[in-house]
Amino acid sequence: MAQAPDVGDQIAQLNAARSLVLGDAAFYPQIVNGILPIVGASTRLELRRWGANFLAETFASPVLGVEQKEQLAPNVLQTIREILRLPETDITVLQSLVQASASLYPLVFRHIVNHPQDSTTWENMCEIKQEILKKMDDYPCSVKLCCAKFLQRVVQVQTHSSGGDPRRPELNETSLAVVPRNHSLLSIPNLEAESSGLLDRLLGVFQEETSDALLVNATINLLPPLIRTRPTIAHKIVNAILDFIPAHHVRPPFTPTVRVSVKSMERTARALLWNILKKNQNHPLAPRMQAYIERLSQSRLEAAEDPTRKRGLPNEPTDGLDGAKRARLNAMPPPMMKIPPMAPGPATYDSLFTLTEDAGLSSFDVKQLPFDIVLKIVVPLLSQVHDSTMAQAVEAVRTRYQTITREQTLQRQQQQQSAGQDDDDDYEPEYQPMDAASIASEENTAVAEDLADLQPSLGPFVLPKPPPLSEEEAGELGRAAAARVFGMLTAAEASAGPARGQAQQKLGFARLAGSASDRDAWSILLIRLATRAPAGLEPPPNADSTVRRQPTIADSIRETLYRYVLEDFRGRLNIAIMWLNEEWYNDRIQMKSAAARRNPSDEESEPTVVIHYDTWVNRLLDGFLAYLDGRDIKVLVRFLSEIPEITIPITQRVASLAKDPERVNLCVQSLMYLIMYRIPAREMCLNTIEDVYQTYEESRPAAAKVLKKWRPDSTVLEKTEEPEASAAPAQPEAQPAVAAEQ
Template sequence: MSLSEMDQLYRARKLAMENSPDQMLPKVLETSASLYISEGTTPQLKLELARFTPHLLLDVITHENIGSSQKPFIASQHLNCLWSVCRNVKDSIAYKYSVLAFSASYPLLFELVAKTSNQEMWDTMQQMKAFILSKWNTTYPLQLNSDDNDPFLNDRKNIGSRLATAKFLSEIIIVHTSRNGNNIKAGPISISSVPDGHPVISNKQQLESEAKKFLDILLNYLIEEPMMVSSVFIGILNCLAFIMKQRSQATMRILSGLLKFNVDAKYQADDLSVLNYRLGKRFVERCYKNFVQFGLKSQIIKNSGQMASQHMKLSKISQTLHVIGEETKSKGILNFDAEQVENKMAAKDKQKYASLRRRQMASKNGHNASPSITSVNVGATSSTPQPGQTPVDMNPAEKPSDNVTQLLMDLQRYTMSKNNIAVFFNNSPVAIDNSYCAIYSLMNSKNSEQDMAKLPQDIMIKLCSEAFFKTDTTKMISGLSIVASRYTDLVNKASQQQQQQQQQQAGKKRKVDQHDDGQSSTKKVKKEEEIELRAAQGENYEDEADEDDYYDEIKDTNKNDVELIKPVPMTEDERMKHLHRIVQHIMSAKDSDESSGITTNMGKDQNPLEKVKLLHWNNKESWLHILTRLCTRGVSHQDKMSELIRQILYDYFMEDFNGRIGMALEWLGEEWYYESLAKDLPVNYTNYDQWSIKFLEGLIPFLENQHRRIFIRLMSELPRIEQQHIDKVRPICLDPARSSLGFQTLKFLVMFRPPVKPLVKKLLEQIKAEDSTIEEQCNSILNKYYQ
């Protein structure tokens, strides 16, 4: 068959689609698959067939006229062909359709394995799953362009494969997550359909944990990807909507990740125009809004229980995005200032990303790179890598040093050489010594020559977590029993030694007391004889004897008394100075990189303060939580110390109000909440009113029209608004250059915060009487919303 005859296959597929697809399409698929695996097929023809066959398989699996009972057998029949295309053909079209076809086939194959216990089919599925996952954060099957200075250009060339992988991950998440009993529409295929103790799909808990990891991969891409890749963002949001609909127990995890997805923080690519960047951003915002509206209307995002907080926040975000969309629609998408919209990454940041991404992609594309023991191979079912299986590389920010890499490679070689051992090397219930190594080591520590203490703590945590994840429960319990036996033996030995020491000390004490009693009685007899002798000679030493006894008594008393030194109280200035230093150290922790510091500071002198810092700030705003609680509840609520902390926070927010408005709202919310708990009635909001007004007064002179979203968010999310807060918008409304900002903010408050409508009305009537030039703008709001 020649390349010209490929047209016959295309015509046959078209004809089968139009006439009897349930009978003709599987035959065309069988013909193309047999030609692909044939040894006589030329490389050029094999490439065409590699593109054609997965695409046709996808059409067959998704065709509505083909019976659902027939589809699992068609998918299983062509699974090996699909795996061959995915693994061997480095073509973006062939790889994309092979991943999409496997994604559509996976639920059918999973159900077939659950019913037939086909071990070979399950192993092939696991190998293909691990291979696809390992290519998630790479440019595969495209080759890396190492001459390009843009580290993100290759990613944007491979969007089709990334979207197909995202679809595949979402399908596995749905299948590997248990189906809720009350969710009738969840579908028949899930991990719940597999009975306990299945001979092939045995570790159901491991598969469910794997599904959570895959969900984190999708959420982390939304959060951590620095560039505006709108197509991938929209695709992932759509996948998350399907996951949330079919597996409602994942909703909280999805919403928590979605709240960290900051569309405004994504940078513009160098090869994209400002208009394309603006369009892409607008499309993502619209998809974000539609996602939230879908969850609210279908009542998947509930306004009750633990989800109430996410419901409130996402509702506000959706309303804000709706207002932005309506305003953009009224003005026109082409009506914008390019300088204000442009948002490109700094050159130094891009250089840092460039070197890291090139090393990562080169190693994953197989450029003579050795696999790392720290790679997370979530698809493997055993400790040995399967054919065609590539481990998933670690985060580039967590790349170990060369020495650590060598240690990990040595450990990998050692563990891989012992992978057939079914029992522990060292199962003795008695430890060779009282060190932690001897207690916990289940290897032959004398011959392994593996010093785990040299590895950084973050890598040790990854190794341990992966070991726990992949270890059989029975084996884990057996290992813990050995460790417990060693602890019990050492505790018993220590108790016996302590008793022996106490007995020896008691015996020595008795001997010393007997010796002291003998010496004191002998001394007393001698002293009495001396006094009698001198008294006979006419001398009186009675006073001298009493004086000696007195000094002996004082000497014995001083042995037990300890002089107490009371510290000198700090002055007010010293207290303020120390508090200021403490606050600065807490704030400086947000800029430090503790995880990398574990590796880079090894063997070097370390600041003593660094040793007591928290090593992992999972939430980058933990310092803010500490300081807001400190000024409201830690120190006196209204003294100089709390005012000092508030002033430092205020200065910090004013340095970059554009990027720190969310943190400022969190601080003011804490002030309001604490004062709301006051026991005296009515509640006194002294500190909240003072600092919220001060923040508005400091912010308003710097606000421009491009800060519309920030100011609307500030005014809409303030926990308490009084007339004095509304009056602060007066200078903006009276400023001809910024009046649109003020009136848009007031209009937003009237629409979405009804309790402040009377306050806004009062302000509009006042400024309307003051300045006749803004009368039309005031009347537009008053006539529309106050009639």
């Protein structure tokens, strides 16, 4: 009785030590070496249980370094060996010791590789391994799961790894690849033979007549590291799984628990094979794995089917039965509804649709109920109404309506006949033929009168008009719509293009904006929204500048297009060209319309039109010219050749490229292309070439070639050649002096 408090105090102290190492991993060596005498084989069960759990936690902790674990491993082996030699029956102690041994085996193996003289440590590890393998079959299932992990770790260590650097063995994975050929304690052939036998023992769970689902699932989950890192044994493992049919390894009675166990084993095996195929679709065993997966998916547990099970109920409909089957199945046809006659008096919608004789239901005003409550009542009722009952009710309402219409038509004809007989002697109208339109209008009038006779009990329902939008709200909604269209543009750009060999039709400038769902279609739609839609609605440029103008939808679309093009100007150059062509075309149309509206008597007044082309072409050039290099000659030439108009600001921006000596050729070649192929801009570009020639000395060799060909009489060339010609004769006079000095 006096020892119980002592054990409690010792466990409290051990828990305090555990809290200390969890806070600072540097105390692990001191604490581990200090608790070994306290938790040894000769101590109480509570202390052994705590010590085994602490050792398993220590060598599995990711906080403690591998080098520190390798130094601590030889110290704890003797304690684990002594405890395993005891006739221990406590499951917690056995689980923790086997888990600790699984974590220790790679550490001890690498320690022996680096210290071949430490034979005592290797003997202790081998003794622990033999104890676990000897008693493994006698352990309960929970301990067998830990033993399977120990076997997996031993097989992984005692086989060759898939790769590694032989020059840096300390960085390689622990395997036979790090063992020297002439090692005094480790014999590679013996270790390989032992690992092969242990692998067969690990895979033996798939050949047993009766399989435990927990052990099978745990073993399957332990195999992926071996398949991934040990190619020498991967095929053997996969073949063992492919030969395993879970439904064949169970015995009757086939209870629901057994069925769930079989399904769990099938699902685990199928998941493992799926992962193998996902990582290596060209696996040599891929056809067998796919066939195995399909077999498991289609499996219905043929071995687990009970032959004495009764047949299920016949798959017969519960209503609407055929007349030939009613007598055999004793099924009655749906009951017929009793349709009462319409109430006397004028025909109304209420009387037309009232199919019950209950006075309370007929007089109830449904308008008193809220609309949401009516929905909650009507929808479930309609879902439970029989099809035959609904058809009978609809037919009854149709018959009533036809009867009312027929009676009203007959009354109207009798009234017309009686009125014609009274006036026949006094008045004889002249014959006037009636056209088809008047006949149709009379028929429509008659139908309207028939419907008017049905006095409605419910008033007409009119949707309320939406509140008017302010200018700011309308602009915000417009910008949001444009942003959604830009989202469609981005999605269309991200989608795959046309397949190779398929010709893509180019619809040209006159294409429809919505002719396709590709990037160009959404681009032209946005461009025309920004250019053509607001045409004629913008304020004149000479408007009052004191009034701050709100940004319009067109301006926001243009700004978004500008940013979109500059994000990838090389890949979206065609969108920029389409945009500028539309802007130029819109500007010309607006100028033409303004000139037509101008008063001929007022000769001094000029048409005022907002010009967008010059603004945005200059902004685009300023945006991407800074990012061009000498290899982008095709990008710049294409842009300058396909925009609709070349202006002086454009040529000046191109000339600014000559500031960089590496982009001089880009500047001169682009201007030379315009000189050759854009005749209206030739003189403008030649003037720009002369300015470049005079301003930047690095451009003179390339610019001089262009000027000599297209403007040979340029005064710029004469001025620069005269100083060179005057300085040329000075060189021969200096030669004799140099010769005399020599």
